[in-house]
Amino acid sequence: MMNKIKSTRIESIDILRGLVMIIMALDHVRDYTNVGYVFGDPTNMDTTTPSLFFTRWITHFCAPVFVFLAGTSAFLYGSKKSSKSTLSKFLFTRGLWLIFIELTIVNFAWTFDFNLDLHIFQVIWAIGICMVLLAALIYLPKKVLLVLGLIIVFGHNALDGITMQGNDPLAILWYLIHQQNFVILNGGESVLFIAYPILPWLGIMILGYCFGHFYTRDFNVQLRKKWLLILGFASIALFVVLRYINVYGDLVPWSVQKDSTFTFLSFINTAKYPPSLLYTLMTLGPAMLFLYSIESVKNAITNVLVVIGRVPFFYYILHLYLIHLIGLIGLNILGENWRELILTPTRFTSGYLADKGFDLWVTYVVWLIVVVVLYPFCKMFMRYKANNRDKWWLSYL
Numbered sequence: 001m002m003n004k005i006k007s008t009r010i011e012s013i014d015i016l017r018g019l020v021m022i023i024m025a026l027d028h029v030r031d032y033t034n035v036g037y038v039f040g041d042p043t044n045m046d047t048t049t050p051s052l053f054f055t056r057w058i059t060h061f062c063a064p065v066f067v068f069l070a071g072t073s074a075f076l077y078g079s080k081k082s083s084k085s086t087l088s089k090f091l092f093t094r095g096l097w098l099i100f101i102e103l104t105i106v107n108f109a110w111t112f113d114f115n116l117d118l119h120i121f122q123v124i125w126a127i128g129i130c131m132v133l134l135a136a137l138i139y140l141p142k143k144v145l146l147v148l149g150l151i152i153v154f155g156h157n158a159l160d161g162i163t164m165q166g167n168d169p170l171a172i173l174w175y176l177i178h179q180q181n182f183v184i185l186n187g188g189e190s191v192l193f194i195a196y197p198i199l200p201w202l203g204i205m206i207l208g209y210c211f212g213h214f215y216t217r218d219f220n221v222q223l224r225k226k227w228l229l230i231l232g233f234a235s236i237a238l239f240v241v242l243r244y245i246n247v248y249g250d251l252v253p254w255s256v257q258k259d260s261t262f263t264f265l266s267f268i269n270t271a272k273y274p275p276s277l278l279y280t281l282m283t284l285g286p287a288m289l290f291l292y293s294i295e296s297v298k299n300a301i302t303n304v305l306v307v308i309g310r311v312p313f314f315y316y317i318l319h320l321y322l323i324h325l326i327g328l329i330g331l332n333i334l335g336e337n338w339r340e341l342i343l344t345p346t347r348f349t350s351g352y353l354a355d356k357g358f359d360l361w362v363t364y365v366v367w368l369i370v371v372v373v374l375y376p377f378c379k380m381f382m383r384y385k386a387n388n389r390d391k392w393w394l395s396y397l
Contacts, residue, residue: 016291038343042055064275074138075209178197179194232287310382
């Protein structure tokens with residue numbers, strides 16, 4: 001059936017995107033089912049277990065790959081247009097659209113609070129604002145843009161020592177740029193949760209944009225695969241070396257733990273908020289090797305991944321609503337008040353659910369159910385998009 005849908009899209013990129021979208025759902029299901037709900041920290045060495053840690057850690061690959069490939073898709077979209085101004089306009093308008101969606105449709109999906117008093121700045125916001133900035137940056141020479149992306153990704157951890165507190169405009173601006181933080185406003189009636197400071201994500205998107213050059217029609221396939229190997233292994237090797245040295249590249253150094261297993265977990269427990277250099281190397285390196293290995297593979301599994309990878313935004317919105325709804329049902333099954341998962345600022349800051357929830361195996365069962373339920377809807381929407389390319393608004397979904 002997949003062969004009957006004509007597309008100029010690059011399947012290996014869609015396969016990787018589909019894979020990270022499916023993995024991403026695991027983390028969000030954990031947020032709304034597992035003990036601790038959205039308040040627990042599965043990477044806390046004092047309280048976690050290897051299985052819980054891995055459940056969280058494997059999902060670290062999702063955001064950087066998603067943002068990186070958003071940059072790649074932007075490049076490939078622009079390569080089909082007659083001028084950079086067309087691409088710039090698209091990036092600017094779609095970026096603004098994504099920011100709006102984050103602070104309305106997505107925020108409501110996370111909270112189910114009609115007042116929208118909890119303003120969460122997460123991955124869709126980060127992609128949106130980075131697209132707005134990229135709309136101007138694409139006019140730079142390619143080499144300059146590449147150098148800029150590398151400087152941001154490799155250099156932003158030098159800013160880790162700059163921290164601010166409070167809710168004055170300058171502090172909030174810094175939170176948006178490089179420091180994750182909560183901002184409580186109006187005596188607690190409204191909360192800003194800036195989870196994705198934009199600077200390092202901008203660097204990742206810029207590098208993804210430059211990476212798109214490898215997937216232009218006239219680029220030699222063997223040379224591309226050679227570069228995927230080089231970039232993949234070099235990133236992993238650099239991660240291991242820098243992490244072992246323990247001097248630069250991450251907010252939290254690794255340390256010797258109670259046994260070798262937990263010491264290893266500490267070693268790979270890199271900072272996501274904001275994404276450190278080591279976090280980026282640890283996640284994008286294997287992604288390069290995956291793109292290398294999957295380029296010529298086509299089977300039933302890759303067909304499923306392609307479907308979700310071609311409609312990631314559609315899947316993202318649906319999966320949040322479905323998971324949160326399941327969370328309400330689960331909380332009721334536990335004998336708790338389901339309204340505790342309507343996350344108003346008061347409930348979000350109270351942490352009441354920090355010791356409530358189901359065992360981890362329930363999370364995995366629900367995760368599989370969510371993916372199976374959403375797949376046919378994604379397939380229908382993918383076909384609709386493929387058969388209605390003349391509808392301009394579909395490029396914003």
